[in-house]
Each structure stands twice: as C-alpha cells, then as structure tokens.
Amino acid sequence: MAEALTAQEQLAVEEFLSEVRSREQPHSAGLVSQPTAVKFLMARKFDVSRAIDLFQAYKNTRIKEGIININPDEEPLRSELLSGKFTVLPGRDAKGAALALFTARLHRPDVTTHKAVLQAIIYQLDKAIESVQTQRDGLIFIYDMTNSSYGNFDYELCVKILNLLKGAFPARLKCVFIVSSPLWFRAPFAVLRLFVREKLRERVCTVKAHELASHIPVSSLPEHLGGTSQYSHVAWIQSCVNIHTNTVQGATLSHTHINTQLGPELAVANSNCYDDSNANPHNHCGVVEGRTRGPGQYQQSPHSAANRPQGNHQHWNGSAVSEANMAVSGSGLNANMNGRGRQAPPQSDTPPDTPLSQKGDGDEEGVPPLPQKSLPLSVHMPEQGGMTVHELVEHVKRKKKKGIYQEYEEIRKEPPAGTFDYSKKLSNQIKNRYSDVLCLDQSRVRLCQLSDDEDETSDYINASFMDGYKRSNAYIATQGPLPKTFGDFWRMVWEQMVLIIVMTTRVVERGRVKCGQYWPLEEGRTEQHGYFLVRNTHVQVFQDFKLSHLELYNTQSGERREVCHYLYVSWPDFGVPKSASAMLDFREHVLQRREAAVQSLGSSWTGPPGGPPVVVHCSAGIGRTGTFCTLDICLSRLEDIGTIDVRQTVRRMRTQRAFSIQTWDQYYFCYTAVIEYAQRHGKLSPVQWSDSDLETDSE
Numbered sequence: 007m008a009e010a011l012t013a014q015e016q017l018a019v020e021e022f023l024s025e026v027r028s029r030e031q032p033h034s035a036g037l038v039s040q041p042t043a044v045k046f047l048m049a050r051k052f053d054v055s056r057a058i059d060l061f062q063a064y065k066n067t068r069i070k071e072g073i074i075n076i077n078p079d080e081e082p083l084r085s086e087l088l089s090g091k092f093t094v095l096p097g098r099d100a101k102g103a104a105l106a107l108f109t110a111r112l113h114r115p116d117v118t119t120h121k122a123v124l125q126a127i128i129y130q131l132d133k134a135i136e137s138v139q140t141q142r143d144g145l146i147f148i149y150d151m152t153n154s155s156y157g158n159f160d161y162e163l164c165v166k167i168l169n170l171l172k173g174a175f176p177a178r179l180k181c182v183f184i185v186s187s188p189l190w191f192r193a194p195f196a197v198l199r200l201f202v203r204e205k206l207r208e209r210v211c212t213v214k215a216h217e218l219a220s221h222i223p224v225s226s227l228p229e230h231l232g233g234t235s236q237y238s239h240v241a242w243i244q245s246c247v248n249i250h251t252n253t254v255q256g257a258t259l260s261h262t263h264i265n266t267q268l269g270p271e272l273a274v275a276n277s278n279c280y281d282d283s284n285a286n287p288h289n290h291c292g293v294v295e296g297r298t299r300g301p302g303q304y305q306q307s308p309h310s311a312a313n314r315p316q317g318n319h320q321h322w323n324g325s326a327v328s329e330a331n332m333a334v335s336g337s338g339l340n341a342n343m344n345g346r347g348r349q350a351p352p353q354s355d356t357p358p359d360t361p362l363s364q365k366g367d368g369d370e371e372g373v374p375p376l377p378q379k380s381l382p383l384s385v386h387m388p389e390q391g392g393m394t395v396h397e398l399v400e401h402v403k404r405k406k407k408k409g410i411y412q413e414y415e416e417i418r419k420e421p422p423a424g425t426f427d428y429s430k431k432l433s434n435q436i437k438n439r440y441s442d443v444l445c446l447d448q449s450r451v452r453l454c455q456l457s458d459d460e461d462e463t464s465d466y467i468n469a470s471f472m473d474g475y476k477r478s479n480a481y482i483a484t485q486g487p488l489p490k491t492f493g494d495f496w497r498m499v500w501e502q503m504v505l506i507i508v509m510t511t512r513v514v515e516r517g518r519v520k521c522g523q524y525w526p527l528e529e530g531r532t533e534q535h536g537y538f539l540v541r542n543t544h545v546q547v548f549q550d551f552k553l554s555h556l557e558l559y560n561t562q563s564g565e566r567r568e569v570c571h572y573l574y575v576s577w578p579d580f581g582v583p584k585s586a587s588a589m590l591d592f593r594e595h596v597l598q599r600r601e602a603a604v605q606s607l608g609s610s611w612t613g614p615p616g617g618p619p620v621v622v623h624c625s626a627g628i629g630r631t632g633t634f635c636t637l638d639i640c641l642s643r644l645e646d647i648g649t650i651d652v653r654q655t656v657r658r659m660r661t662q663r664a665f666s667i668q669t670w671d672q673y674y675f676c677y678t679a680v681i682e683y684a685q686r687h688g689k690l691s692p693v694q695w696s697d698s699d700l701e702t703d704s705e
Contacts, residue, residue, distance in 0.1 A: 093239045147181070437488070482502065507623075521623070641680065
C-alpha cells in the first residue's frame with residue numbers, strides 16, 4: 007500500500023498511526039496497522055483529524071452494539087449471513103463504487119436481533135473494504151423495500167444502520183437508494199423519511215425499482231431490480247469466510263486470547279477490518295460489466311477449486327485470498343458453504359425467500375437452497391408484432407431492394423445508444439483494430455485486472471456482450487485479435503468459460519490482414535499467449551468451414567479446458583453469399599456442438615441453460631458477426647413463436663454492439679436467409695429470387 011501513496015499521503019498515514027497509537031493502551035497500540043490507517047484516511051480524503059474521529063466513532067459503535075468478535079460459525083450470526091438479507095453485489099456503479107443491498111422483505115424483527123443483523127452487515131462490509139477500489143471509490147447502499155410489508159419494518163434498526171454508514175464506517179458513503187414501494191410513502195414511515203433526509207441529506211434518493219437503472223449501470227443491478235447482473239450470495243459469503251479463515255489462521259493472537267487478555271474495548275483492533283495484510287492492492291479482478299459484470303465482480307472461473315491460480319488472488323470485490331485457504335473444510339458455516347459448481351461470471355440468484363429453517367436437498371444444517379433462476383433478461387424476448395414468414399416474403403416483395411436499403415439506412419442513422427469513453431482512452435486505442443469500431447461502455451467485456459501490470463486498462467478488450475433470443479450474454483462479439491491482444495483474447499475465453507469460438511473471416515482476404523493468427527493451425531502444435539498454452543489437438547475439414555479442437559492450458563492454475571474453434575471459409579471476398587445454405591448448415595453445426603459441450607459440463611454448470619457465451623468475431627466484430635447473430639436470433643424466434651422482426655432485432659443488437667450489421671447487403675441477406683430457412687423446413691413454398699450480384703464491399 008505504501009508504495010501507491012504520495013509522499014503527502016504517507017505523512018498523513020504516519021501522523022494517523024502516531025496519534026491513534028498514543029491514545030491506545032501500550033499493549034494494544036501495535037495492533038493498529040498501516041492498512042487500517044489507509045482505509046480510514048481514504049474515507050476522509052486523507053484529512054487526518056477527520057479520519058481519527060471516524061476511527062474512534064467506528065470503534066465506539068462496535069463496542070456500544072456489543073460487536074466485538076465476529077465469528078461466522080456461531081449462531082445467530084451464521085443464520086443471519088445465510089439469509090441473504092444483506093449482501094455485497096458483484097458489480098459497481100459507473101464510477102467504481104461498491105454496491106451493498108439490504109432486502110427489507112427478508113427481515114423478520116420477531117425472529118432476529120439488531121446485534122445479529124449489524125454483525126452480519128459489518129462482517130460483510132469489512133470484507134468489501136478489503137478492496138482498495140472500494141476504499142477509494144466508496145460504497146452505495148441500496149435499501150430495497152419491494153414486496154415488503156409492515157412486518158418487515160424495523161425503525162430502530164434502520165437508524166442504527168444509517169448511523170453506522172454515515173458516521174462510523176471506514177469507507178466513503180456515496181449514496182443510499184431507497185427502492186420504493188407504496189409502503190415507504192405511508193404515514194408510519196414519515197419519521198424514518200425525515201431521519202434519513204436529515205442524516206444523509208443529498209445522499210439519499212428514493213426511486214422505484216425500474217428507475218435504479220438511471221443511476222446504476224443495468225449490468226450491475228440484479229434481475230429483480232431491473233438489471234441483468236446475476237449473483238450468488240452464497241458464493242459471496244464463502245469468499246468472506248475464506249478471507250476470515252485466512253486472516254485468523256495467520257493471526258498472532260486468537261480472538262479468545264484477545265478477549266481475555268486485552269478486554270473487549272480493544273478486541274475490535276484485531277478484527278479483519280483492522281488488518282488487511284492479505285489484501286491485494288492491485289485489485290486485479292474487476293470483471294464484466296456487460297451483463298455483466300461491473301468492476302470487482304465475482305467470477306467463478308478464477309475462484310473455483312479447479313480454476314484458481316496459485317498464490318494470492320482475487321475474490322468478489324477485490325479482496326485477496328490465499329490459495330491455501332480456498333479449499334472448503336472444517337465444520338459449521340465453512341462446511342456448508344460447499345462449491346455449487348462452475349458458473350460463468352456473474353451467475354446470480356435473487357435474495358433467498360426461503361426461511362433458513364427449511365432444508366434443501368443435501369443441506370444437513372439448514373442452509374437455504376439456492377432459488378431457481380428466473381428467465382435471464384434479454385433485449386430479444388417473445389413479443390407481439392413481427393411478421394410470419396409469409397408476411398416477411400410480402401414485405402420484401404413490396405419494398406424490393408431499395409426499400410430494404412432505406413429501412414437499413416434509417417437504422418444506420420440512429421445514434422449509438424451509449425458512450426465509448428473507455429475504448430477511447432489513449433492506452434486502449436492501440437488495442438482497437440479499427441479506430442472507428444469501439445465498444446459501448448455499458449456492454450463491454452471486462453477482463454480481470456492484471457495484478458502485476460502497471461497498465462490500469464489491462465481489463466480492456468474490444469469485445470461486447472450481446473443477448474441472444476431469450477438469453478442474456480448469449481454471445482461475445484469481438485474484433486479479430488491483434489498480435490498484441492492475443493493474450494487478452496485467451497484471457498477472455500478463459501474467464502468467460504467459453505466453449506465455442508465462431509470466426510467468420512479468413513486471416514487474409516484480398517491481400518489484407520483481417521485477423522491475427524491467434525490459434526495454432528496444425529494438429530499437435532502448441533503456442534503460448536500470455537499465461538495460456540493453446541494446443542491444436544485435432545482439425546476437421548468440412549466443405550464450408552474448419553473445426554479445430556483446441557486445448558487451453560492455464561499455466562497459473564494448471565487447469566485444462568477444451569474449446570471448439572470454427573473457421574467459416576465460404577463468405578465471399580466481396581458482398582454476401584448468394585445463397586444462405588452454407589451459413590444455415592454452419593449455424594446448425596455450431597448449435598449442435600454448443601449443446602453437446604454444455605451437456606458435457608453436467609451438474610458442474612449452474613448458469614443459464616444455454617451455457618457460456620459463444621465468441622463470434624470477424625475482422626471488426628460488427629459486420630459478419632452481426633449477420634451471424636441476427637440470423638441466429640431471428641431463426642430462434644421463428645422456431646419459438648413463428649414470427650420474425652429483422653428490423654427490431656438489428657436495432658436492439660446495436661444497443662449492445664454498436665454498428666452491428668455493417669452494410670445494407672448484410673441486412674438484406676438476413677431477410678433472404680430467413681426465407682431460405684423457411685423453405686428448407688417446409689414453412690414456405692419455394693419462392694424464386696432474381697437478385698443481381700451484390701458487389702458491396704463488406705468485412
């Protein structure tokens with residue numbers, strides 16, 4: 007930590023420690039560490055006097071509430087932690103603040119105590135601020151009242167929580183969002199509303215659930231609050247327990263020893279929140295915002311027993327956990343927080359509504375079963391409107407090519423639905439193949455930040471999450487990798503647990519390099535990119551595509567995975583294919599392979615039914631990539647509800663990967679491909695087309 011501080015900040019740390027230690031009893035003064043000082047100073051912008059006041063207030067609050075030692079294996083704290091009532095979400099807000107969620111409907115004042123609830127909150131918040139990013143960028147507290155009742159309301163507890171957040175917590179409180187329900191505006195809550203406004207003033211916003219998205223990125227909000235992020239509270243608690251175990255095992259004095267020898271008023275100094283010597287100052291696992299993932303988001307792939315790298319590495323909000331303590335063992339909470347299988351980051355569960363006393367299958371001590379996942383939110387959902395295949399044929403005949411061209415032009419002229427700020431950063435511009443093909447900030451794929459890399463933008467890759475039909479994050483649309491981004495590309499494949507890569511361009515076309523040779527072409531050949539070894543184990547050659555079976559070896563964790571790489575070779579150098587037959591066969595092969603690959607994961611896959619995202623790329627990642635994805639979405643919808651809406655599909659796709667469908671002939675091809683598909687499957691009688699050759703250049 008000290009190396010990251012300016013000289014002035016380091017002086018502030020020394021002044022803080024000197025002052026605090028002078029106030030402590032001699033035998034406990036050494037327990038106040040430099041990381042502790044940095045946390046409190048960051049919370050008060052390195053104002054030493056205010057940071058010391060905050061330190062004393064925090065300590066006094068814990069003593070006043072009797073929150074001296076926090077042992078997650080002891081009741082009633084164990085039950086409170088497992089209830090899902092309070093959690094730290096994996097995503098962050100647009101400026102990097104951590105997100106904490108209190109779900110009012112899960113609170114039962116008649117069966118729990120204020121002490122237990124506050125213990126659970128402090129325990130989790132202590133873990134959250136192990137992250138340097140949270141220390142720096144602060145915390146947003148979301149008080150969710152949706153579907154709650156008067157029976158869930160506890161005025162005194164609300165006051166205690168707000169007092170803790172406002173004046174006695176070692177991280178900057180950025181905002182409190184009250185997710186409103188009709189209950190909030192009724193008379194019994196008037197006193198609380200006045201207290202909240204007086205206590206926090208401008209930092210409180212009362213919004214409806216669907217309005218949260220205008221304040222916090224959709225990708226960081228849970229599904230039940232109108233977002234697309236998926237999270238596992240159980241996985242978050244497990245990471246907290248691992249940090250706790252790691253710290254306790256490495257502590258010089260046990261909690262019991264601290265209590266009996268130093269007294270309760272000083273035992274707080276040995277809490278995890280006072281010593282983050284295991285914290286990783288690089289905070290290298292800021293993960294997918296796009297559907298993902300906001301900075302600091304939990305990813306199963308680097309954290310599961312099979313996937314984690316050696317040494318210290320990141321959990322949830324950037325706190326580090328020693329490799330030695332990743333194994334789940336022992337008794338109590340640790341024993342029951344068993345691995346629930348691999349998940350693509352982030353996988354989610356809405357807060358458990360199941361009472362703790364109910365036992366799930368295989369949970370012997372009452373761990374609440376994880377709720378069933380709701381249908382993943384997607385921008386491509388079943389809806390009224392659209393056209394039947396017969397209506398679509400009439401539409402094309404009536405509009406003719408000129409009309410379809412004008413339809414595309416209307417879409418093309420619509421401004422992008424978002425910003426490209428991160429792609430435009432100077433250090434990221436060299437990672438973009440084309441200067442005018444950038445990623446929308448809200449849907450870009452975020453890589454784990456490299457802990458040993460001075461580049462603050464090592465989480466960047468020119469890739470975007472895109473929804474499929476009824477599936478969020480069905481695809482990752484990306485550019486053809488550059489030699490300088492080969493390592494980033496394979497990191498993305500690994501972190502997102504990708505099983506299928508679809509490449510719709512050749513490496514060189516018309517004498518121009520369209521994509522780097524990022525995978526070994528020949529069978530048996532191995533190449534290294536970053537900390538991954540990529541081996542081509544077998545190549546199958548078909549008429550219109552090649553399928554390479556690749557083995558991806560992570561040299562940090564020692565884990566191997568299989569990835570299928572499809573190279574489509576039948577896209578002409580100019581324009582689009584005259585017939586969609588080859589593309590339709592290709593899509594069918596990819597779908598069958600994806601289904602088989604997901605099935606091979608078996609019970610280890612706990613994510614959405616469709617499996618991890620499929621990586622699709624061409625040269626820029628918008629033309630042929632958008633065409634393939636549009637066709638897949640439209641045909642999936644046709645099979646499901648019998649209608650197609652090419653225009654809306656493309657418009658919505660462009661809100662996630664800007665400029666998808668690069669030319670009008672690609673747009674027109676989507677129409678004709680759907681018609682050809684319908685003919686092949688008996689949904690339409692043969693229709694004659696007299697298209698002239700399309701010479702429009704497209705990637």
